[in-house]
Amino acid sequence: MTPSPILMRGVAKRFDSKPILDGLDWEVRQGQVVGLLGRNGAGKSTLMECLLGLRETDGGSIALFGESPDALSDATRARIGYVPQKSDLFDWMTPLQLLAYFKAMYPRWNDARVDGLLGRWGFDLALRNTPIRRLSGGEQQRLSIIRALGHEPELLVLDEPVSALDPAGRRDFLVELIEGVIERGTTVVFSTHILTDLERVALDVAFLKNGRIALQGDLGDLLDGAASEAEQGARTSRSLEQLFIEVTR
Amino acid sequence: MSSYASPLFSIVAGSPEPIYRQLVDQVRRLVAGRQLAAGDTLPSVRDVALQLAVNPMTVSKAYGLLELEGVLERRRGIGMVVAAHAGSTDGAGDRAALLRPTLERAAREARELELDPATVLSLFTQILKESA
């Protein structure tokens, strides 16, 4: 039985004695595409950072492919890809240098895929050799995504990956996500405020509220009202927006 | 890459109806209205997913439901094909039933606008005549 990509039990995290994550339990199984939703400040970014071991937790256990984030083996780290919320890319390097840098650190790297993505997402030769500090926010975010996909991870964690992209860019990203990631059976966890994107691509959603995963399940079922115990027999169809507001109130 | 020219299906994300249900309803309407004849091949799950930018599992779920209903059938090597008997047994009554959800929505709006049924019906008749 292969261990789940993500397994969190009782995770707690406090900032200045204010609890952000409070006894959080969460499991994401192989091949799931989960959208993480929550209000601003609910702690989605914190959750993802704690998940990957980038922040110390104040309690609980986390297992990524069965390993603790504090002691991830090289093989496991090669299977994880991450796109942080704020693309803080090394601004003195050019895109090509940045990609070459990360290529040197991963055992497996798909040059053809990276090259294809660079071409399709507007990185012409001139732009590939411009220092990153001269790129716009959207270009940097796209580069950040390309970098995460380069080593073909089995677990992809995305923190608001399209916040700086225009609608065309978002569509390109979604298509790439479907074609290059979901079709290969990658486990995807991503948080976004753009509910329409999430509805297209995610099969499961998890709502983060009061430091816990308040509601998690199949998106279709939730929208159909099947999982709402509060309304006995009233199977009203709701939009994701309505569901979001209802759950995170 | 994927062509964006005249897709067969369209979906509206963010509406109360889940995407898979929108697809199911659309296929039903297309078959009932004979735009999809018996024996026509539907685009593959992958093509639809890429064109609409939705999860292939959603498309596959819709196709699976339609297969269960008997509207589509799976042919090995070809994909999903419109079932032979699908359109023929659909009488006017069945087709009218497919229009019900849209009419219910229109009725709800008419109630909100406080229009009486006679006005609404004459308006609808006029529109039908215009679009004929």
Add this chain to the structure above:
Amino acid sequence: MTRRSPRCSPRYSQYALLWHAAIAQAHPRAHAILLWSMALMTLLTTTVVALVAGVQEAIGWALCTPAGVVLFAWTMCLVPGATGLNSPANAKLVPGMRARLIELTLLVWLGAIGVFTIGLFMLRDGLAPALLLAIGVTLGVASGVAGARGSWILITPLLAGSIMSRLAPAWLLDALATPAAAALVVASMPPLGVLVTRALLPQAGDRHWNMLAHRERMLGACNKGMVPDGLLGHAWDGLMLRRDLAHRAPRALLMRALGPNLVPLTVAAAAIGGLTFAGLTYLGESSGSGEVAGKLVASSPGMTALILMTFLFQAGSVPALVARNSGEQALVRLAPAMPGLAPQLNRLLARGLLVRGVTCWALTSAAALLLALMVGARGEALAAQACMCCMALPSLALGLRDHARAPSWSIAFVWLLAIGVALIGPLVGALLYLVFGLPFWLCATVAAIVLAAALVRQRLRLVERAPWALPAARLD
């Protein structure tokens, strides 16, 4: 600020608000630190000078010291803070903010330099050169820190000033010693102050944005305004990158994540600074009279000190440099090529920083000694300068810290700490010389080396116990 008399309370409280907001950006308790250091240093220097020289000298120093401290705070804390507060949106849209900021900056500067002038007046009669130096240094460094381009033009007085007073042609020195020259300098202070302050705090517009962008880049490169942002810098970095990637050594890859390698830049800056110094000295000498060799050799310790300051600045900027790009450092940590356990990663980083620090030290010392050789220092003088280079060794330990915690001090204060640590060696040497009569330089060098080794060892142990160094600056 007790120097200004408040005209009307609301304005005074606005000034107080802006003052606290501006200097708190350097350190949360900057105001308290400033007041305490003013009091302590004034007390110290006044007592020492009163014992050594006369009462008048003591009064002069009692005035100059606090003014000097305030000028330092003005340059390193107030001006950066004010430019930070004076964002284009604030400058344009908040009524009166820019005006108040300009007035505050100007008044503090004029007040401090006014008191400084009075103090100088009591100390010596030729106050024009020293005053010019003070004006040039404060305005120049402030401009550099705020991000105005070309501020290095104002910094050359720092190099020229110390030479001018000793080697300038006689007629110039005489002219400067006259009261007329002094009066001229004093009279030029207000308009100069107004000009520079208004230039430092612009009101939106393209120039403002360019200044902000320049400042952003400089804060990363930590250099006094001389940033080779051109093709050459990138080409060198690119070549080195290709070599590092081919070898795939974890430490080299990790050091890449900290930013462009500043060692060549620092060494180049040091060498240029030293050469300029030597060049100016030579020019000053060739136009005047006297033994060229003797004067040049006499000024070479100053040159070495200058070069070492460049190194100390680089050493002091390491914590801030590591804290950059903390978002991306997360990605580096998740890469398989990096060690998987916190102590291992911390050790790798510490070693990388140490190696880089030692390389920088070796190269800057070599540059300093080479320049000293060129200038003509030989034998004991040269040995003394070599020992002086060793004084900077303890500051290597500044880069070894718990990088997971954000640096609570701004770069300026860490630089001061570096200088302070470098002074411990000479202090010990002086003590041993005075008490036991042991040779000064030998003791100082030994003390510095011992201190450096002890500090490095202790801090390496600290580093191993610390949490993950990357992503840096995530705690507190």
